[in-house]
Amino acid sequence: MPESPMAESPYEVLGVAPTVDEAALKRAYRRALRAAHPDTGGSTTRFDQVQRAWELVGTPDARADFDRGGRRGDDGVPDAEQWAPRAPSRPAGSRVSARAYGHPGGWSREWYLERIREWVGRGVEIANPYDQGLVHSAPAEIRHLLANALAEEATAVRLSDLGIGFTVWHDLATEAAGRHAVPKLDHLVLGPTGLIAVQSEDWGRPVHFKRGELFGAGIPADEHPVKELAARAKDVTRRAKVKPTALVIVVPDDHAAVPIEIGGAVRGVPVALVRRSRLASAIREGIHEPNRKGAPILGGLDAMEVRKRLQDSVVFAE
Structure with a gap:
């Protein structure tokens, strides 16, 4: 990687x-x-x-x-080349893909390209916007956009392996407010284990829960990932008159101390920090607060009705 x-x-x-x-x-x-x-x-x-x-x-x-x-991945390809857009790939031998809509990482990539050009200066030609030297010399907030685009693309690969019983929407537009509340929800997953709002993140450092919020050396002091994810999920799902059954923040494997950690709940909806490699299995098994396992609650609706409502109401980020 x-x-x-x-x-x-x-x-x-x-x-x-x-x-x-x-x-x-x-x-x-x-x-x-x-x-x-x-x-x-x-x-x-x-x-x-x-x-x-x-x-x-x-x-x-x-x-x-x-x-x-720059650095090279395990396959010998420089990181700068691997940061550029690539055709989606899935693990060999993986199951039939989940039904998916939207463009994972698309908004973050477009915004990264816009911001890196603004930072370099209008009229200055950039031979390769993914050049290692250029990326690492850019401000952290610009690098974070590219890191998140890559994270969203990697998460989408994991979600595609959920199988045909699941539906996934990527890059859903929201009107959630707040300095760090990006105007989109990264992923929304519907399946037998509920309706799960997922945020793909890469702060470049390990993170941990403390009093229901995420903290880490790479997270700005005024950023509140759990609160902001909850706001985005609420904005997207209330248009369909449904409610998420879980909130998930997925990070690179070495950024979480354990594969799955439940960090509490927001208005009764459990919040989990999940290693990327465990995301699909965590969703298949269901995400619950301790001692509250059971069938997910979709507001008295069946999954087919929830899917129809979401299909009729979702708007993708542009």
């Missing part, structure tokens, strides 16, 4: 600019290594990150290779 656009570049890990000379880079590496060492108050995780950063840019050849194409 490619690194996230929100992940620190090797230069950021070492605390230097990409243009730093070789001697200064070596000094920065030694300084970062001492600070990150567990025996001097650092952590094993950070120590490993510093060592990995040095592997990527510590020699002239490695640095030149990184600067040409």
